Amino acid sequence: MTRERIDEWALLRGLCFLAVVMQHCIGEYIYRSDIVPADSIMLGMVYHFTRFGTLTFVFLAGAILFYQYGDGRSYRSALVRRIGDIYVPFVLWTLIYWIVVQLADHHSLLGPGTWQSILTQLFAPTNGYHLWFVIMIFQFYLLFPLFRWLFRQFSSRCLEGRTESRQQQIVIGTLIVLAILYGWLMWLCYYVLPGWSLQGIWQVLLEHRTSEFPFYFFYFILGGVCGSAIQRWRDMVIRLLPWSTLVFLIMYIWLGYDLLRHSTEAVNLNVSTYLKPTTFVIVISHMLLIYGLALLLSRQNHVLVRFLKWCGRYSFGGYLSHALILAGVAYITRPLVLTGMHLPFTLLSFAIVAPSAILLTSLISRLPGGHWLTGSAGKKSRKRKSTPGSTVLQDTPLR
Template identity: 50%
Template sequence: MQIVSQATTISKGATKLEKTLSKPRIDEWTELRGLAFLAIVLQHSIGEYIYRPDIERPDSVMLGIIYHLTRFGTPTYVFLSAALLFYNFKSRPAAEDARLLGKRFGDIYVPFMIWTAIYWIVARSWSEIPLTAPGWWQSLLREMVIPVSGYHLWFVVMIFQFYILFPLLGRAWSRVKPFFLTENGTGNAVRTGIMLGVAGAAYAVLMHWSYYDMSGWQSGLPRLLQFLLEHRTYIFVMYFFYFVLGAVCASMIRSWREFARRALPWNAVVFLLLFTMMGYMLLQQSGDAINLNISTYLKPSTFLLILSQMLLLYGLLLRPHSAAVPGRFRRMLAWMGKYSFGAYLCHALLLYGVAYFTRSFPLQNLHLAAAGASFVIVACAALALSRLLSLLPGGHWIVGASGQRRRKDASSGGKSQPLRERTASDLN
């Protein structure tokens, strides 16, 4: 009995020590998440105004150019989701993986289902379609797989595929990861560079096929393949390079940070060149009306712009005492990152509300200003609503569990807590 008691004490002590030695929180990830949220709200605000028939050419051109500054938003969410999962990955029994997947379903997919139903109800109400019209339940179930009423909710469908497959992907990466690490745990620059170069080239080819070729592949294919090609933006494979990049960042955080710092000068020049090129292509290919689909995520040139901008912002966030990123602004970004998942879910509904009033206003030569004002209003309101809903009993079913978890961390005395296993509700 004494031996059993001692063994239990040792086991508890080891568990406590393991928690104490958990990996530290990566502050720039939360701040980058806040920037990504702002980019997505600005992107959707621009989309609301740039296609209005009364917009003048100067406003249309300026909105199109600014639009390229927002392209990093959603891919950065993918990158951060992968980074945090790989950062905390530990090989577990299948039963434990199933339990974590169920928890992620509650943290991610249940809020998605609630907001999908809300957007579906609002869309049918505005279209004056009775909620119980024939086929209503088939329509609602279809929204749970291919959301249309909530146009931004496709991201949750896509990223959840990654969560389902992550136990397999995590084990595969843990086997190959030592090949890319040196003896002291830093990244092997040559091997990692070759691996990322090959993966990036393969992804660029995939983006070329997606943008230029895949729409012509559908004829003659089985119906399932036609469906997958038509809805390829919902498939996580179409974003695989950002997952690979997240795995590299998480596994070699010191080397990644050093690379992001050193890349700042030349990457700033690369970003400016790509930004200028993308603006020129948009104006050249749009004709009289600006067509934002020219700058879709799934296009090689957009991929390069996103990659450069993501690395540029990461490097800037590593300079906490620079004038480029003031401390107060960093704290604001961190706060936004805490509640960004719930804000992401609800922001499109708030934008609908703003647009409901602005569509009746004469906005001649004011579309640029209206898009900017809508962006500020919607971003602030969405974050406030996410924070408010997180305070309600059961609020995690609506906006995810991230806000509540962080409040528990804060109640522990203000000390930095170990980085726990988190889900996309912490990231988006």
């Protein structure tokens, strides 16, 4: 199935990928014992400037799914294809990270607890610390028919037979109510739930809430609104651009102050976890801001736009592989004394890791069977060449 090319989504994927890589590069350097306060503060400021990355991927997943399948087209075959394009690469990269960690720690690959260790990584990955996102986002793929049914019920009961302006008022009002409910959920998650002590499966669910879809549902629904009415969404984003910029700047200053206020000898980035009300506000405002910027950039054809589209095209494989490349860089930098140089080395590591991960994905995707490691990047490139007038939109959040 083909659809009109949505150029800004490719740019957004590229921007989100770069933001995620920058966050992980910051995490590699900001907790080192020889870091000076100036570097800690600067890295904290850059960190808040890139918080939109992961959660905007959730938004894009909802946008692409509803754009492609929101009109009732069969989703079963698409889900089977997504298992091969998303879950299989996740499993293979989980094995790769497990092997690397075992070898680095000088452990046997075939010990008595091997299979239990691998299974644990498939459900709660720690070796590939970034792979939790694949587990979380795949829950939305599995539950998409339910979200689509809810959208249909809402549309038939609340929107049909009303004027366009009234429909927009109802949708915006509903989103505001959902945002308030989601903000309340974030308040519970950050301030209340950590103090709970439950038993059995409920304690497991509580401890792993950062990987569970209910705690990210608003971004997916917002993406569904975008994908269901793309032109209206574009118009709204452009109109809101001055306000989203203002809110982002206010929240950026506030979160920076909050980070310093709750940090002692070292900056604690966990103060700005995704599941926090203030983080929710800055991410939404930043998401609307960068969407508007992506719309403006998509009309250009200079080298920056082409680079972002390149990153967006291979962002899923780049996401899966970048932590391994970063580990290789860290293997060289960790023995070094970098006092007063942590900010430059973070930026240097980012400049190495991000393009290297995309280039590696691009090369692997061209090998026979390479899509099992990179997702549908190679297949999408071939389809685009065969149908130059249109784009086959894959419902992969990182691509």
